[in-house]
Amino acid sequence: MSVGLDDAVERFADAVGGEGPVTISGTGTRGGPVPGVRAVVAPAGVEWVQAAEMTMRCGAATTMGAVDAALAEFGQCVAIPDFGTIGGALAIGQSSVRRLGWGPVRDTVLQARYVSAAGAVVKAGGPTVKNVSGFDLCRLLVGSRGTLGFLADVILRTRPRPIAEQWFTSERDPWALLGELYRPTSVLWNGTTTWVLLDGHPADVEQRATASGMSSVSGPPDLPEHRWSLSPDRLRSLVVERPGAFIAEIGVGIVHHEFPCVPRDTDQPIRDLHHRIKHEFDPTGRLNPGVALVAPA
Amino acid sequence: MTVDAAVDPSAMNDGAVADLVARLRAQLRPDQVRDAVAEVNLYRRDASNIEGHASVVCFAESTADVQAIIRIANECSVPFVARGSGTGLAGGAVPTRDAIVISTSKMNRILSVDPVNRLAWVEPGVLNLDLSKQIAHLGVHFAPDPSSQQTCSIGGNVANNSGGPHCLADGVTNAHIHAVEVVLPDGTLAVLGGEDPEPDGYDLRGVFVGSEGMFGVATRICVKLMQNPPTVATVLLDFASVADGAQLVSDIIADGIVPAAVEMMDQLCLQAVEAFIHAGLPVDQAAALLIEVVGLPVGVAAQIDRIRELAAARNVGGFRVAADDAERALLWKGRKSAFGAIARIKPNYYLHDTVVPRHRLPEVLDRVYEIAARHELLVLNVFHAGDGNLHPLLVYDAREPGVVERVHAAGDEIVRVSVAAGGVLSGEHGIGLEKRELMPLMFSDVDLAAQADLRRAFDPARLSNPDKVLPSPARCGDVHSVPEGAWI
Numbered sequence: 021m022s023v024g025l026d027d028a029v030e031r032f033a034d035a036v037g038g039e040g041p042v043t044i045s046g047t048g049t050r051g052g053p054v055p056g057v058r059a060v061v062a063p064a065g066v067e068w069v070q071a072a073e074m075t076m077r078c079g080a081a082t083t084m085g086a087v088d089a090a091l092a093e094f095g096q097c098v099a100i101p102d103f104g105t106i107g108g109a110l111a112i113g114q115s116s117v118r119r120l121g122w123g124p125v126r127d128t129v130l131q132a133r134y135v136s137a138a139g140a141v142v143k144a145g146g147p148t149v150k151n152v153s154g155f156d157l158c159r160l161l162v163g164s165r166g167t168l169g170f171l172a173d174v175i176l177r178t179r180p181r182p183i184a185e186q187w188f189t190s191e192r193d194p195w196a197l198l199g200e201l202y203r204p205t206s207v208l209w210n211g212t213t214t215w216v217l218l219d220g221h222p223a224d225v226e227q228r229a230t231a232s233g234m235s236s237v238s239g240p241p242d243l244p245e246h247r248w249s250l251s252p253d254r255l256r257s258l259v260v261e262r263p264g265a266f267i268a269e270i271g272v273g274i275v276h277h278e279f280p281c282v283p284r285d286t287d288q289p290i291r292d293l294h295h296r297i298k299h300e301f302d303p304t305g306r307l308n309p310g311v312a313l314v315a316p317a
Numbered sequence: 318m319t320v321d322a323a324v325d326p327s328a329m330n331d332g333a334v335a336d337l338v339a340r341l342r343a344q345l346r347p348d349q350v351r352d353a354v355a356e357v358n359l360y361r362r363d364a365s366n367i368e369g370h371a372s373v374v375c376f377a378e379s380t381a382d383v384q385a386i387i388r389i390a391n392e393c394s395v396p397f398v399a400r401g402s403g404t405g406l407a408g409g410a411v412p413t414r415d416a417i418v419i420s421t422s423k424m425n426r427i428l429s430v431d432p433v434n435r436l437a438w439v440e441p442g443v444l445n446l447d448l449s450k451q452i453a454h455l456g457v458h459f460a461p462d463p464s465s466q467q468t469c470s471i472g473g474n475v476a477n478n479s480g481g482p483h484c485l486a487d488g489v490t491n492a493h494i495h496a497v498e499v500v501l502p503d504g505t506l507a508v509l510g511g512e513d514p515e516p517d518g519y520d521l522r523g524v525f526v527g528s529e530g531m532f533g534v535a536t537r538i539c540v541k542l543m544q545n546p547p548t549v550a551t552v553l554l555d556f557a558s559v560a561d562g563a564q565l566v567s568d569i570i571a572d573g574i575v576p577a578a579v580e581m582m583d584q585l586c587l588q589a590v591e592a593f594i595h596a597g598l599p600v601d602q603a604a605a606l607l608i609e610v611v612g613l614p615v616g617v618a619a620q621i622d623r624i625r626e627l628a629a630a631r632n633v634g635g636f637r638v639a640a641d642d643a644e645r646a647l648l649w650k651g652r653k654s655a656f657g658a659i660a661r662i663k664p665n666y667y668l669h670d671t672v673v674p675r676h677r678l679p680e681v682l683d684r685v686y687e688i689a690a691r692h693e694l695l696v697l698n699v700f701h702a703g704d705g706n707l708h709p710l711l712v713y714d715a716r717e718p719g720v721v722e723r724v725h726a727a728g729d730e731i732v733r734v735s736v737a738a739g740g741v742l743s744g745e746h747g748i749g750l751e752k753r754e755l756m757p758l759m760f761s762d763v764d765l766a767a768q769a770d771l772r773r774a775f776d777p778a779r780l781s782n783p784d785k786v787l788p789s790p791a792r793c794g795d796v797h798s799v800p801e802g803a804w805i
Binding site for chain 1: 431433434435436477478480484488489491492501505506507508509511512513514515516517518519520521522523524526527528531544546547567568570571573574575612613614615616619672673674675676701704705706739740741742743744745746747748752756759760761763764765767768770771772773774775777786787
């Protein structure tokens with residue numbers, strides 16, 4: 021299945037180079053490159069899938085469609101939202117509505133190679149699921165929006181595809197359902213109606229749904245455009261405190277809302293740390309110039 | 318026994334130590350600051366065989382205490398190292414350069430528990446198993462379960478990104494930490510991460526977990542709690558060949574089953590443990606697998622049936638399903654007491670920790686036995702087979718002339734063989750002092766420089782647990798000894 025990723029990564033590093041502003045372009049589903057800046061494209065393609073390891077290696081510009089097709093052959097999948105590219109999903113770091121059961125996007129990355137601001141290929145992490153060898157730069161890269169390095173290729177942790185999965189709906193309190201259902205994959209709530217995604221053995225899925233008085237539905241509700249991140253214990257008060265339509269991920273804290281979230285303050289020590297990390301990794305500010313991760317003071 | 322002498326023996330004169338102690342006693346109660354030689358010497362090492370030297374030991378009782386100590390450390394330019402229970406096996410909590418040891422063992426309160434949203438705030442000195450015991454009545458637990466869980470602290474779990482048998486399905490510590498309140502190395506206080514799932518900015522929480530105390534000191538930790546499973550099935554399988562057992566592990570995962578735990582014990586280990594706990598272990602067989610499947614009843618039963626079929630194809634001998642909780646506890650006691658049981662064989666042991674891809678387990682285990690035989694050493698294998706996380710245990714009698722050198726030579730070979738097989742240096746013990754010189758086996762100069770950049774961003778003055786993890790720049794260039802085929 022090899023697509024010659026190693027050579028492609030070297031060419032990608034040459035394209036990024038070591039001087040001048042540069043941005044990275046994928047499929048544009050998460051905002052696209054910085055306008056007016058020279059854009060590069062990461063390598064694409066699935067290099068291998070090792071089913072018995074539950075790992076796969078692919079270029080950062082590989083589309084989720086291609087990843088999903090490659091993994092489907094082995095009855096596996098990956099806990100990353102199913103649109104755009106792998107690199108885009110990791111650079112933004114936002115998880116899908118399955119986060120409650122499948123975990124966050126950040127936990128899927130075992131190893132990443134990225135091109136640094138100096139144009140060098142840097143490896144972070146390691147190829148095995150368990151690894152505590154050195155500082156975990158993979159965690160730093162996920163959600164860093166291409167400000168510290170451009171992802172070139174990654175080794176991802178995969179997971180078995182569920183034998184069966186089904187969305188259900190109920191008028192019951194979502195926290196009551198969260199309490200009585202064993203590890204639901206998703207619990208969504210709009211203030212009145214609850215949607216639940218269950219997976220596992222078909223008999224277990226059916227038994228759980230029946231016991232909890234839920235009705236099957238074809239899928240989750242449409243999600244409003246804006247994304248908030250709240251402590252999960254604040255979700256119940258959304259109905260009275262904030263106007264507007266929403267779908268909240270119960271047990272997680274993500275709220276898909278009709279209105280944009282109010283920008284949050286960042287404590288000075290955290291801002292200082294961001295500044296120092298950015299300075300260490302990209303001293304001239306050439307990678308994705310203008311992209312800021314925390315609000316200025 | 319001093320395994321590694323590369324620790325700066327003494328960096329402070331007596332006057333400087335006296336000044337430091339006086340400053341600390343001005344901020345903390347006198348009984349929190351211990352400088353008597355006999356007391357300080359107790360903190361020279363962790364559970365590894367590596368020794369260092371501390372100038373003074375401080376027992377912090379609050380975030381404010383930790384901040385006060387670190388501010389004084391900065392004023393005096395003295396390094397500091399946080400210490401939980403001292404159960405680390407890689408020298409991560411060993412003080413170098415006459416560091417101040419900050420013991421967090423008295424910061425041991427569970428601060429809050431939210432059983433609905435399944436999270437809790439704890440202080441770093443809370444013991445791992447104590448947390449799960451205290452919240453058991455709520456139907457939840459803290460998933461990371463190192464074999465030392467009765468004594469290791471959650472602060473230490475965070476520093477080392479600890480694992481344990483039940484991390485196969487649910488992930489290691491990093492996946493179970495929402496937020497960490499940290500006194501940064503310059504003495505400022507920050508909360509990394511948050512109860513909310515997507516805090517703004519870089520994942521500072523994620524890089525702090527596993528940073529081995531080099532990015533600051535955790536003072537409050539927000540942990541994720543997992544639901545206790547409604548159905549648990551625990552099975553002991555035995556095999557006439559280690560390779561068959563190891564191969565079954567890959568077969569199970571490839572088949573789409575991710576058990577909660579898959580542990581392996583080889584014959585020497587089974588014999589030592591059986592003599593210790595009398596659990597009816599298959600002592601005549603080459604190896605045994607302890608597999609646990611959890612979840613809902615139909616799914617668990619189906620998975621056990623499928624594992625039985627797959628095992629038959631790998632010539633399984635016995636297939637013993639624990640009949641009740643008592644039998645399950647006995648089987649797990651066998652696994653978790655393995656390290657104590659080996660004292661019946663030889664008085665000393667050196668425990669290694671590497672990871673290899675699961676499908677390479679049979680051949681790497683062969684190599685481990687071959688290496689031990691060549692160095693005339695006994696080796697027991699008891700490990701997290703599901704993760705490919707090897708724990709070869711070299712047992713020896715340190716009174717035997719030349720044996721320590723052979724133990725080190727064999728250990729070094731085992732690490733190199735693991736990395737050459739596409740594995741990594743450490744699965745859960747960390748790098749600490751033990752493996753920092755081996756980091757170039759996995760990482761290039763450029764890779765290591767990036768890790769050093771991150772360290773510098775957190776700790777420009779390099780006061781927080783110096784000398785760990787990263788090889789010194791001079792050693793950094795020593796990348797000539799990469800085995801053929803190594804993953805770099």
